[in-house]
Amino acid sequence: MNNRLVIVLVLIVTIVFLGVSNSFAEKKSADMSQGKWWDTDCENENPSWGYDSILYCEVGPKLREIEKNSNRVKVDVIGQSAGGRNLFLVTLSDPKAMGRLGKYQAIRKTMLKDPEKAQAMIDKFGDFKVPVFINGSIHGNEYPGVDAAIRLIETLAYGNSDEVQTILENVILLVNVVQNPDGRVLGTRYNAKGVDINRDFITQTQPETRATVKLITEWNPMVFLDLHDDVQPMLIEPCSPPHNPNYEYDLYIKWALYQAYAMEAELIANTDETEALIPFRDWDFSAISYSWDDWPPIYTPMYAMYHGAYGHTLETPYEDERGVDAHYWAVWGALKFVAENRQAMVKDQVEIFRRGFLDLPQAQIPASILAETPYDQFNELTIKDFPAAYVIPVDVPMQLSSHQPARLVDFLLFNDVQVEKASESFTLNGVDYPKGTYVVWMDQPKRGLANMILEDGLDVSDIEGIEFYSPPTAWSHPLLWGVTRARMEDVQSIKTSVVNKADAPSGFVESGKTNYYAYMPTSLSAFKATNDMLNRGMTLYRSKSSGAFILPANSSIANELANTWALNVSLMGELPEDAVKMKEQRIAVYGDEGVAIALDELGFKYDEVSRSDLNAGIISGYDVFLNQSLRWSQINADGQASLTEWFAAGGDYVGLLNRGAVFGRDAGLINFDYEYQGDADAILKIDYDPTDGVAAGFLENGFAYVLGAMWFTTVPSDATVSASVADDDFLVAGYWPQWPTSGANSKSVILNKDSGPQDTALIVIDATFRGHPKDTFRLVGNAIFNGLD
Incomplete structure (x- = not known):
């Protein structure tokens, strides 16, 4: 080394x-070097x-x-x-x-x-x-x-x-x-x-x-x-x-x-x-x-x-x-x-x-x-056991796609964390990693920064007297950005070389004759590409069950998906029975900045609407209403009537978090009972159903962030469970007092219901919190497209 x-x-x-x-060389003329930045219009x-x-x-x-x-x-x-x-x-x-x-x-x-x-x-x-x-x-x-x-x-x-x-x-x-x-x-x-x-x-x-x-x-x-x-x-x-x-x-x-x-x-x-x-x-x-x-x-x-x-x-x-x-x-x-x-x-x-x-x-x-502080009981939390390194594989099947590790590595480099790349294959914890795998050695000056970004975090739920000024108490980039990475506890002799930039994500087109091409929603880029093509008037389909995006055989478009969008495009001989033709969605949004960041990164066009807009019946011009924080009772009688009529005509609803979900129930779209614990601020293990359209593109065992934990205690027979809290030891990191006895284990946290022309999806994990949990942005994208018929 x-x-x-x-x-x-x-x-x-x-x-x-x-x-x-380099800062105090002889002063150059500001007129020549700066431009007229001082001419500001009031x-x-x-x-x-x-x-x-x-x-x-x-x-x-x-x-x-x-x-x-x-x-x-x-x-x-x-x-x-x-x-x-x-x-x-x-x-x-x-x-x-x-x-x-x-x-x-x-x-x-x-x-x-x-x-x-x-x-x-x-x-x-x-x-x-x-x-x-x-x-x-x-x-x-x-x-x-x-x-x-x-x-x-x-x-x-x-x-x-x-x-x-x-x-x-x-x-x-x-x-x-x-x-x-x-x-x-x-x-x-x-x-x-x-x-x-x-x-x-x-x-x-x-x-x-x-x-x-x-x-x-x-x-x-x-x-x-x-x-x-x-x-x-x-x-x-x-x-x-x-x-x-x-x-x-x-x-x-x-x-x-x-x-x-x-x-x-x-x-x-x-x-x-x-x-x-x-x-x-x-x-x-x-x-x-x-x-x-x-x-x-x-x-x-x-x-x-x-x-x-x-x-x-x-x-x-x-x-x-x-x-x-x-x-x-x-x-x-x-x-x-x-x-x-x-x-x-x-x-x-x-x-x-x-x-x-x-x-x-x-x-x-x-x-x-x-001796200068009245309260020193948390001194033991100031000591960290750092690993020897973190290992980040690059491509599928070890990653959902090559986009997620590239994003994480570029983030690390931008933040002045040293990243290297293995010059040879190696084995860690019984898993074989190929040459080209990223290695973040922890014997580096900013090890604390590297570890803060890459670790799972700590479960601080049961530390007596602990208080936090502002969430989050857990923020793991690998877990919430959808990146598989491994922790190397003891130093292994691996030849590595310094990298200054992540390898660009790459895609491929499966060779052979076909009637259709397909790609999966395993990255934000897949949604961006889809929205771009819909905006260009191209013909696309989506499988309601697998979530696959499908296009009629066109080699130039398939190559564009692989080369421009770095997607893996496979052959599909016949159109699935559950495939529906896609169209660009007109989306009305009542949500915060995290929702806006997610939709922007997914490539959706949308309009932010107010209560007065909804009361005035503006919803009639949209295909989807995405609501994060509005209560049904906050809409006046005229607004409720126009929404009810719109839902009956096939308007789709995506409800996020507690208020968004309860709005859907109170509007008569989907019935459920639930529990809510407002002091939860944590990363949870989540069991996703990748055969369901809302959880399409996810691994069965994944993660999500919650700020205030809600889960459904009853699920109607006409609804589908897309994701649930894991059964045992479901809290990975963060703060949730008495979480083991909460009763949340195995309970559903994403429901969807297909009522013919009208579809409803309720997502009560915090899928868009301040724009951070980028992997779960895809749940929102799937939910928007899942209503297509």
Whole structure:
């Protein structure tokens, strides 16, 4: 593994010092290098109600003015939001930084040979700079973060005080000035797609998220501060327990806690505030039943912690100018703390990655730190037993299709996880794996990040007193993205080579004469291809039982399916008796952003409808009504009458989750009894019936995510069960107290009913949660097409 050793060490040096060598060259003319990003047309914006907040359209011109008048500032457009608005990155530091590159390079070269010696060299070369990242107002209607960020930029761009100079001598400041421009313009927490970006970092569905991830992986900032409001008194992380065991939490908390104290001190010294809320220090679970935990990697600072950052969410106590002041002074305290402690802080940041690359054990939180918290019973959760590697086969029959592993591997690589490929065949746990199988060795700097993505997760259901701020408590990419992977506990001698990109998915066309071709709904690409061909007016059929998509023999289209869509196309001599001709479906949707993400990835066209639309009888123009959260009782008499008439005429219904299912029952479409446990937040083992049209393309033994568990306790004789909770030990990971005695085992969770022209499908697992469980998106696609007659 000599090549791997070199690569890992190169990564470690990049982690600490990337960007210093390429960010502060002599300033080029912004007119030539940037374009006129500062010319922003003002929209009808929704500013803060509490103060005269800077408008989004004013941010570009303001940053341009600062850039023109300070040689400490560089402004870049790092992408566009979901709504097409620019995302601005300000990079700021002492312009003389380039004069120190020789010392940085010396540390780099030494790290290639001996990371421990490189840590010693940090003491010798004590004048290097460390990157600090500030994220402005990821929730668009939490306005003070952006204004505080601009005020900080101005202070450091123009100021000449001793504090300013000290910070500039020690810090490279990276400011994502307006992380959510859509929300700032619209006056909403969410972006233009209705997504809470601060819940998206484990899935990365949005362009704003991906732009920030790219910056984090390029810079590996030592400190990450995410600016929010409002909590009284001002909240400054680190968090209350439980802490995710994939962090090197002892190294993180050693600096994050005392940096929080420094932020609190600066806040108190310069505002009217007399205290701050530091959850790790102040949250006593014996007195409250509430949490501010860092368990799920959905939040921006928690995600950054997997890249070695000392991450903090800051929540100001006010939504007015006092909130701007609070953010400004708290961040100022952090910058001063970094300037005073950067050598020791960066040595421990490097230690995080050294542990990974040397496969060193994690350590418990020191007793001196635990003495600072009132509640330490979850300390045992901070230790993780990492495997030697994860193994990901590429093609069928070991995968449903080649799309799922390619998606996962590219996700790992985008997130700065090292992936290699076997140069020879090998055997693991009695299974033979071919040459070309992906291997994710865990002796790598960001092992915690790799393991967090690839593991099943933990069952934390029965830990006394545990609380979580926000779901999910389990998010396994292999299980929820439909990827078969194996865990290698002990190192095997396998020749592997580094990969920089996943092999593109591939398909084939079975050779021979035929009347029809067929392909199965085993990937999102199969649905995209189908919807594309229907949109082009092509003739397609679908088997109601197997779910197979079927087309009359046409070699050019079959080759397109294999080569463009990477699908496996087989011969079918005769059209099955249950085959129905397909048509492009007109879909009305009442659902959240997860439903929209799923439908987009499946390639469906759809319209989002409101209650007033349904009350006005708009449903008559559609083939399918997909409902996630509307109750039948929320529709007025006219709306109920028009829906009843539409159902009788053959309108199809797909109900998701509790409300969507009960709507179907209350509308008279399918009768059932059920149980519901709202505290479930878990990944479950699911038994699918692949001979049923709604579960077509699934393996018999699969998985699904639930947030609030519902299951059917009675099933009418005229309904079909498409999927059920597994019989024994059905909870894989997550939080569901007393799940073994819940009675959910073997109970159905997907029903469908064919009533002639009208079809109903009820799916009560959370098939689209925040766009994450991509494998179960296919259930929604099958349900939509299953109503074709």
